[in-house]
Amino acid sequence: MPYTDRQNRICGFLDIEENENSGRFLRRYFILDTQQDSLLWYMDNPQNLPKVAEPMGTVKLTYISKVSDATKLRPKAEFCFVLNTGRRKFYLQANDQQDLVDWITALTNATKITVPKKSESLTTSADTPHEIPAPSKQVSTKTEIIAGVPVITTTQEQGGAQVRAERGGLKPSHNPVPYYLSRAAQGQAVVKAIKTGYCVKQGAVMKNWKRRYFTLEENALSYYKSEQDKEPLRLILLKEILKVQECKDRDLMMRDNLFEVVTTSRNFYVQADSPEDMHSWIKAISGAIVAQRGPGRSANTIRQARRLSSPCIQRE
Numbered sequence: 001m002p003y004t005d006r007q008n009r010i011c012g013f014l015d016i017e018e019n020e021n022s023g024r025f026l027r028r029y030f031i032l033d034t035q036q037d038s039l040l041w042y043m044d045n046p047q048n049l050p051k052v053a054e055p056m057g058t059v060k061l062t063y064i065s066k067v068s069d070a071t072k073l074r075p076k077a078e079f080c081f082v083l084n085t086g087r088r089k090f091y092l093q094a095n096d097q098q099d100l101v102d103w104i105t106a107l108t109n110a111t112k113i114t115v116p117k118k119s120e121s122l123t124t125s126a127d128t129p130h131e132i133p134a135p136s137k138q139v140s141t142k143t144e145i146i147a148g149v150p151v152i153t154t155t156q157e158q159g160g161a162q163v164r165a166e167r168g169g170l171k172p173s174h175n176p177v178p179y180y181l182s183r184a185a186q187g188q189a190v191v192k193a194i195k196t197g198y199c200v201k202q203g204a205v206m207k208n209w210k211r212r213y214f215t216l217e218e219n220a221l222s223y224y225k226s227e228q229d230k231e232p233l234r235l236i237l238l239k240e241i242l243k244v245q246e247c248k249d250r251d252l253m254m255r256d257n258l259f260e261v262v263t264t265s266r267n268f269y270v271q272a273d274s275p276e277d278m279h280s281w282i283k284a285i286s287g288a289i290v291a292q293r294g295p296g297r298s299a300n301t302i303r304q305a306r307r308l309s310s311p312c313i314q315r316e
Contacts, residue, residue: 001095002032002102003274005256009033010106013273015093016041017077018057025077025093028056034110037061039083047255047271048200048209059085067107069100083107193217195284198227200271209271216284219292221261238292240264244285246278261285 002012010032015025028041040055063085070082070091079094081104094100195216200209201223212223212233221241222232240263247258247269257278261268272278 001099001274001276002030002106003257003276005031007033009035010110011045011256012099012103013095014041014103016057017091020088020090023076025091032106032110034061039064039107039110044211045200045271045273048211059083059090061111063087064107064111067104067111069104194288195281197277197281198273199223199277199281202269204266214270214281216281216288218288221285236261236263236268238285238289241285241289244282244289246282 002010005011012030013027014030015027016030017023017025028043029045030039030041031046032039037060038058039061040058042049042053042055046053064083065086066084068082068084070080071078073082074080074091077091077093079096079100081092081094081100083090083092092103094103193215195214197214198211199214200211202209212225213227213229214221214223215232219239220235220237222235224232242262242264244261245259247255247260255269255271257272257275259270259272259278259282261270270281272281
């Protein structure tokens with residue numbers, strides 16, 4: 001979901017077909033800057049890049065003649081929309097249907113374009129949502145309560161795959177299947193993750209910021225160098241986490257969407273991609289802690305009852 005940063009710019013991640021008609025979409029961080037009359041995109045959030053980093057591309061808002069839904073034009077690219085300029089068409093892919101509507105609305109308002117009519121396939125009204133083709137697979141589901149959040153689980157599916165979809169409060173990460181086989185449990189017991197996704201964290205020694213893949217499971221929060229890695233850079237046991245909250249020093253650190261995980265050994269500063277994602281992580285981690293300890297049991301009470309026996313595994 002796009003959000004407004006401290007400079008009043010619309011920001012967020014989208015996938016873009018940088019080479020026209022290539023069919024290859026690459027993930028980029030977009031900034032809609034009406035003051036500079038530009039839509040810019042970077043390899044990552046500029047806060048995580050060197051100060052001299054230049055944008056990967058830019059389009060002047062005055063050159064954009066039309067913004068419209070392109071789902072029918074690119075059926076293989078889900079939640080796709082297109083920017084028509086005098087030189088070429090830029091196809092972009094949003095994260096979900098609401099993200100698609102929000103970006104089209106923001107770009108339409110920024111370029112002062114008349115919103116397309118219903119016949120042009122874009123619908124922004126809440127009363128007439130955009131129709132999404134129904135999935136071809138037939139599934140049966142059951143509802144469970146995990147960390148205080150209703151979760152729908154598929155019990156049968158053609159092809160034998162099992163997928164959990166988050167509902168109610170936990171926002172799905174960029175990974176299309178947020179529940180997967182834990183890397184530590186591969187070849188052993190199957191452990192389903194509560195939440196996964198990329199965030200940016202501050203290092204303990206150099207205080208630099210690096211993008212990491214986070215995984216929240218029943219007993220631990222861990223992060224990896226990338227989604228493909230099997231061994232975590234660090235594993236933080238939930239029993240050692242004292243609290244999770246929105247960072248009070250985010251203005252001092254000049255970071256948007258920043259939250260902190262306070263443990264018995266150190267504070268972890270983590271930056272999410274959007275305010276919604278930040279609150280989703282805080283709620284998910286807090287819910288997992290409550291589910292593990294039970295209501296009314298604080299970290300201090302538990303520490304008094306037992307000495308620290310399982311310190312964090314640290315590799316960086």
